[in-house]
Amino acid sequence: DGGITQSPKYLFRKEGQNVTLSCEQNLNHDAMYWYRQDPGQGLRLIYYSQIVNDFQKGDIAEGYSVSREKKESFPLTVTSAQKNPTAFYLCASSHGTGSEKLFFGSGTQLSVL
Amino acid sequence: GDSVTQMEGPVTLSEEAFLTINCTYTATGYPSLFWYVQYPGEGLQLLLKATKADDKGSNKGFEATYRKETTSFHLEKGSVQVSDSAVYFCALNLANQAGTALIFGKGTTLSVSS
Numbered sequence: 001d002g003g004i005t006q007s008p009k010y011l012f013r014k015e016g017q018n019v020t021l022s023c024e025q026n027l028n029h030d031a032m033y034w035y036r037q038d039p040g041q042g043l044r045l046i047y048y049s050q051i052v053n054d055f056q057k058g059d060i061a062e063g064y065s066v067s068r069e070k071k072e073s074f075p076l077t078v079t080s081a082q083k084n085p086t087a088f089y090l091c092a093s094s095h096g097t098g099s100e101k102l103f104f105g106s107g108t109q110l111s112v113l
Numbered sequence: 114g115d116s117v118t119q120m121e122g123p124v125t126l127s128e129e130a131f132l133t134i135n136c137t138y139t140a141t142g143y144p145s146l147f148w149y150v151q152y153p154g155e156g157l158q159l160l161l162k163a164t165k166a167d168d169k170g171s172n173k174g175f176e177a178t179y180r181k182e183t184t185s186f187h188l189e190k191g192s193v194q195v196s197d198s199a200v201y202f203c204a205l206n207l208a209n210q211a212g213t214a215l216i217f218g219k220g221t222t223l224s225v226s227s
Binding site: 004006033035040041042043045048058090092101102104105106107 | 149154155156157158159162202214215216217218219220
């Protein structure tokens, strides 16, 4: 079945450590997105990518980095510069930006030790 | 800038009660409007959508009508079930505009008891 897979489901970060969240899709979608979800804050866009080897900052990109070397993969690195990384991270994909429907992964809960 | 405002929750209802979750938007262009639902521990799923004024989106007994004059897209259901307990997000997208992503409201938590 086609879908979008995030891993791991739970992740713990130590102070000063970089961690990478995985997102893979087999839907042949061009566009991929990373959102951060905090209680009472809704979803806020971190980064998005329209095509391979291209990505744009969203509203809260500081302290995060991404790459898009393959169409299927859009990993997110939470760097030590992100001082408040504890949140639920959601990856999504769509046929293209401006497209109607996003397909979401099941999320990664990141916590700081 | 473009934005979506939803009523704050949580909304607590008894089974078979009528549901309304208010959503209003601000957009410079002509957005498409969406409702997404998130069940506990999961990602979001598209519930319904409307792409132009006066369109009504519907799915699983939920409905929402795109009202351009009031810039609203309120979600309604005539008789809620316990299984409808979830977080509901209103969202907009500037249709067919490359380089944009969905803009979400803050979400409204619905809790239905039997």
